[in-house]
Amino acid sequence: MKVEPDPQIVTEQLERAGLVVARHGLPAPLAPPFDPLPVDPEIFGAVRAAAEFDRTSGLLWRAVHSGEVVVDESCAELVRDDLRRGFAAAVQMEAKLVSLAGALDSRGVEWALLKGPALAHLDYPDPTWRLFGDIDLLIGGVSWSSALELLGELGLARQHGELSDRFTRRFGKGATLIDPDGFEVDLHLRFAEGRFGILGDPSGLRMTRGVLRIAGRDVPVLDRTGRLVHAAFHAALGGFRRYRAFRDVVQLLVVGADWEAAADWAGDRRVDVVLAAAFEEAWQRLRLDPGHPAIDWARSIVPDRAEQRALEVFATEQPYRSKVRTALPILPVHRRIGLLAPLLVHKLRRPRAAEDEV
Amino acid sequence: MSGGDGASGGTAAVGSPRFRQREDLCRRELDDLVVLGTLGCRVVTLEGTAVDMWTALASPITVAELVDDLSRRYGTPADTIRPAVVDAVERLLDDGVVIGEPHPEVMNAEG
Numbered sequence: 001m002k003v004e005p006d007p008q009i010v011t012e013q014l015e016r017a018g019l020v021v022a023r024h025g026l027p028a029p030l031a032p033p034f035d036p037l038p039v040d041p042e043i044f045g046a047v048r049a050a051a052e053f054d055r056t057s058g059l060l061w062r063a064v065h066s067g068e069v070v071v072d073e074s075c076a077e078l079v080r081d082d083l084r085r086g087f088a089a090a091v092q093m094e095a096k097l098v099s100l101a102g103a104l105d106s107r108g109v110e111w112a113l114l115k116g117p118a119l120a121h122l123d124y125p126d127p128t129w130r131l132f133g134d135i136d137l138l139i140g141g142v143s144w145s146s147a148l149e150l151l152g153e154l155g156l157a158r159q160h161g162e163l164s165d166r167f168t169r170r171f172g173k174g175a176t177l178i179d180p181d182g183f184e185v186d187l188h189l190r191f192a193e194g195r196f197g198i199l200g201d202p203s204g205l206r207m208t209r210g211v212l213r214i215a216g217r218d219v220p221v222l223d224r225t226g227r228l229v230h231a232a233f234h235a236a237l238g239g240f241r242r243y244r245a246f247r248d249v250v251q252l253l254v255v256g257a258d259w260e261a262a263a264d265w266a267g268d269r270r271v272d273v274v275l276a277a278a279f280e281e282a283w284q285r286l287r288l289d290p291g292h293p294a295i296d297w298a299r300s301i302v303p304d305r306a307e308q309r310a311l312e313v314f315a316t317e318q319p320y321r322s323k324v325r326t327a328l329p330i331l332p333v334h335r336r337i338g339l340l341a342p343l344l345v346h347k348l349r350r351p352r353a354a355e356d357e358v
Numbered sequence: 359m360s361g362g363d364g365a366s367g368g369t370a371a372v373g374s375p376r377f378r379q380r381e382d383l384c385r386r387e388l389d390d391l392v393v394l395g396t397l398g399c400r401v402v403t404l405e406g407t408a409v410d411m412w413t414a415l416a417s418p419i420t421v422a423e424l425v426d427d428l429s430r431r432y433g434t435p436a437d438t439i440r441p442a443v444v445d446a447v448e449r450l451l452d453d454g455v456v457i458g459e460p461h462p463e464v465m466n467a468e469g
Contacts, residue, residue: 091394216382
């Protein structure tokens, strides 16, 4: 008779394995090593699934091969299968990106590659460490309409149910487009919806060329300070935040991102609480040693009540409308109508079950 | 590709085409696993001995040189592995991850 594993043991092993995987390769003073973690074969499937969902299979493979996660050979081979799939998806997305890059450049669009592939190539030891599931592009405000038009011409369509383009330009984060093969491109005007997205206008960050070539094509990216700002916004305010979002923040710090420049940038725009929240949560989740000046700085930043409320809306992953409404206190009265009215109209037009998918 | 270039035993035939990895590929390489993406979005996965061949194709190389290289590496007679090498290079060409180019001495003679 097969004995089902104790759910509590499953949860504990899953959590512990996720933590060990997320810390793999961080320097010892920052992340003192744990004892090797044996994982039962019955549980290892869930560990792999969690890693695949969080795009950390590259880290899991290394944790297994370094002996930090102890499993039998057949389990190790399964991680290799996951990696094979992850790599295939990554190179396909990069091939689409290269084609897109040529089109964006020839149309004169101001843009930069964000997140997954940029971090994988520039901030991790090599791109096999960091997998990704879509392509994120920052689009300069002046280029927004021409970028949308171009992607439409290339067969990418906006998802149904998104608010109007006018609303996005004034208050939104961006748009998600999908091609007939299911390839997803997230266009970002800002790094978040609502208060922090509007205040932390990314147009002040430096886009740079000549540092990332993919398949021979020069791909523009944010400089490392900008990549840290964006990683922190994603860790503190993004959806589906598990370990990887926080590892990205710490990885950038480890490879020398200028966190003080990032903090200054954020302070000038009244979004330093976002960086501080991301650093604080990264330290907690990854159980890092507190002897780092970035965490000292983060703990010195105290959000006011409005900022705290706004951070909680994102931390608890409340609906899109709630996130957008965090902008109300920073908007003049006449612009508040422009934010609330489209949200109300949109809510009335949509079936209830779909409301939170906006 | 026309099935080998007739050379054997350590000398490359002058005039044989040379083959090399395409540069415009998206790639992930980890130990004996190589995953390549062409700009046409084709995915090619190489494992085991195919990775040794892929590594040897990092610089332009004739089929004869490739056979010699792999023959030495595996301690296997060149004649034994030549058909498999020729077949593999043809497949890599078909997949669009390797390109052939004339031997430089041929180009010089034509130039």
